[in-house]
Amino acid sequence: MTSIAMRLEHDLLGDREVPDDVYYGVHTARALDNFPITEVSISRYPELVVALACVKLAAAQANRRLGLLDADRADAIVAACEEIKSGRLHDQFVVDVIQGGAGTSTNMNANEVIANRGLELLGRRRGDYARLHPLEHVNLGQSTYDVYPTALKVALQFAVHRLQAAMTELVAAFAAKAVEFGPHLKMGRTQLQDAVPMTLGQEFGSYAVMVGEDADRLVKQRC
Structure with a gap:
């Protein structure tokens, strides 16, 4: 029996194993446990996934211009977002379309996928969040209450x-x-x-x- 390679990630609730071959992280994994409601993931709506990437890309560019994000991190985030806009990694947007928290799980799913793809582009391993963090860097200066309504309008x-x-x-x-x-x-x-x-x-x-x-x-x- 072949075992699945796992990586260990950490949040405020503690440690949690995540399959090593996925681009999402611990927050998304917990959302999968907490909200198994419709069995329809947000990847069913590619316009929303692309819109989320557009919002994250714009935020990274703004944060770089403001001097809040260094060039290497900003470029990695932008490159990852461009890939998502082109149709890549949509299968990694796995949280349920119906969830608690006004879309926080959707926002975190996007943050983690972008961070882990960005880490690969920087030559780092997935989960090496000291170098590129889903919250501290990808979500810098943002809130779900900013990201989700904006992404929905763009998706429309x-x-x-x-x-x-x-x-x-x-x-x-x-x-x-x-x-x-x-x-x-x-x-x-x-x-x-x-x-x-x-x-x-x-x-x-x-x-x-x-x-x-x-x-x-x-x-x-x-x-």
Whole structure:
């Protein structure tokens, strides 16, 4: 039987073993124990993962400009965040989408993954937090109450692209059905009473117009 290599990490509750091949750390491991609620991890929502990386990257750059973070640490954090933005390490964002603490576990999951990948880029081993720490360096000057709401807003902006593409496809489908169903007459209904007759094509044409207007509103909201 093959044993899994482990590394020992420490938090205020004490020591805790974490699998040596993962990028998350002790706080994330405890969250997995504490919140096994939906069995749906935050990695299911890539826009949120990328948004978290964007927030951490921006914070590292700001802290470097302020002289609060040295160049080597800042560069490692930025490089790790760029990898996450490109789609790497998303499988390491493992905490449940439903959790206590207003998103603290999500924030710590991001901090630990970025710190441990940053350590690798610095030529250090994962868990060597004296060199690059999830809280002292990756989360420097931040709070979950800063990070999580900001990341959610950024993620929504990213997600709008996919939603808008889907809505555009739906508008085209409704418009095609409007033409296909054009000859089919149906009884209109108003307040549960018979009203002016209309075609099924007109009905689907209305669907196309309404969804199209909503897609336009998305663009205006983003602007």
